[in-house]
Amino acid sequence: MSKKKGLSLEEKRTRMMEIFFESKDVFQLKDIEKIAPKSKGIAPMTVKEVLQSLVDDNMVDCERVGTSNYYWAFPSKALHARKHKLEELQKQVSDAKQRKLSLEKAVEKAKVGREDTKERSSLLKELQSLRDERTQLQAELEKYRECDPDVIEEMRKSNVVAKEAVSRWT
Numbered sequence: 769m770s771k772k773k774g775l776s777l778e779e780k781r782t783r784m785m786e787i788f789f790e791s792k793d794v795f796q797l798k799d800i801e802k803i804a805p806k807s808k809g810i811a812p813m814t815v816k817e818v819l820q821s822l823v824d825d826n827m828v829d830c831e832r833v834g835t836s837n838y839y840w841a842f843p844s845k846a847l848h849a850r851k852h853k854l855e856e857l858q859k860q861v862s863d864a865k866q867r868k869l870s871l872e873k874a875v876e877k878a879k880v881g882r883e884d885t886k887e888r889s890s891l892l893k894e895l896q897s898l899r900d901e902r903t904q905l906q907a908e909l910e911k912y913r914e915c916d917p918d919v920i921e922e923m924r925k926s927n928v929v930a931k932e933a934v935s936r937w938t
Contacts, residue, residue: 788841
């Protein structure tokens with residue numbers, strides 16, 4: 769025996785939109801709460817939540833008239849929203865294509881003077897060997913750090929401060 773599985777939020781939202789598109793009418797919350805469970809199988813307890821999510825996403829319009837809230841959504845609004853979104857995405861694509869072209873030009877400009885030649889490859893090898901030598905020398909210098917006169921003088925100064933602090937407390 770399998771349990772009856774409920775609708776997902778997206779399914780509820782699409783079914784709620786179908787109610788508006790099919791009727792092309794304006795509803796109050798109580799009207800939608802009556803219609804949705806009967807015609808579309810949306811649980812009565814979730815109708816208000818689903819409707820509010822549609823209002824928040826600007827898929828359904830809501831207007832307060834007096835003490836009542838009226839809800840409506842027409843197919844033409846959805847069409848206009850899709851057209852607007854499509855135009856926006858096309859603009860983003862064209863901007864991205866222009867940015868890509870400008871970056872390709874910058875890459876070509878940067879490649880000028882960097883052609884692989886024997887002289888360039890030998891200079892790159894020399895640069896790498898000098899970098900390796902530098903890291904080795906820094907490691908060796910770090911080994912002898914404790915014999916550095918500056919470091920020793922710094923330690924003596926900190927010892928004086930520490931001796932004064934001890935004598936203050938004793």
